[in-house]
Amino acid sequence: MDKxxxxxARDIENYVKEFGNDRSALLPILQAIQKKxxxxxxxxxxxxxxxxxxxxVEVFGVISFYSFLSSEPKGKYIIRLCKxxxxxxxxxxxxxxxxxxxxxxxxxxTSQDNKFTLEYTNCLGMCDMGPAMMVNDKVYTKLTxxxxxxxxxxxxx
Ligand code: FES
Numbered sequence: 159m160d161k162x163x164x165x166x167a168r169d170i171e172n173y174v175k176e177f178g179n180d181r182s183a184l185l186p187i188l189q190a191i192q193k194k195x196x197x198x199x200x201x202x203x204x205x206x207x208x209x210x211x212x213x214x215v216e217v218f219g220v221i222s223f224y225s226f227l228s229s230e231p232k233g234k235y236i237i238r239l240c241k242x243x244x245x246x247x248x249x250x251x252x253x254x255x256x257x258x259x260x261x262x263x264x265x266x267x268t269s270q271d272n273k274f275t276l277e278y279t280n281c282l283g284m285c286d287m288g289p290a291m292m293v294n295d296k297v298y299t300k301l302t303x304x305x306x307x308x309x310x311x312x313x314x315x
Contacts, residue, residue: 163201169194170205179210184220188227197228225279233268233275235313237261238292242281245288249302253289256303260310273313 173190177183187206191198198206198221207214221227239245239254258264261274268275284290287299298309 166191166195166199166202167205170202170209174206174209181210181212184210184212184217185224188217188220192227197231200229203229225277231268231272233273235273235293236275236277238277238279238282239265240280240282240284240288240290241278242285244281244285245290248288250289252303253291253301253306256306257291257310260307274310 170187170191173187174183177186177190184206187210188198191202191206195202203214203217203221207217210217218229221229237257239250239257241250254265257276261269261276263269263274263276265276265278279292282290282292282297284297284299289301290297290299291301292298293309293313298305
């Protein structure tokens, strides 16, 4: 087992000790792995399944269900742009173009330097201040192409 895998395996054992080894521990264990490694590899999924004595398909099902869990590596900054109707009619398209231009990345993809992942999201509850997006845990509202350019250049510094 390579060094990264053995560290991951050790971490997973510790999470199981901390959260328990029944089904109710599955989500907190996956969240802990996501937090430390930014995604849950297939090796991690197998390990969790083995230690909780459940089928790997069940682990994968939970990862697919929750948008904050991922089975693929993601960028340092995950940009989630609201695609719901009110943001859509208040200038989302221009904001979307600016995000693509500033990050040099398409929606649904991660930049080559692993800095940005672009995703769409449903309503963020900021409809009266749209267009809105999240960058990791932070919400940005009343976006314009200029504001996007400023936010992304700050992330680049
Ligand atoms: S529609 Fe975009 S935040 Fe509600």
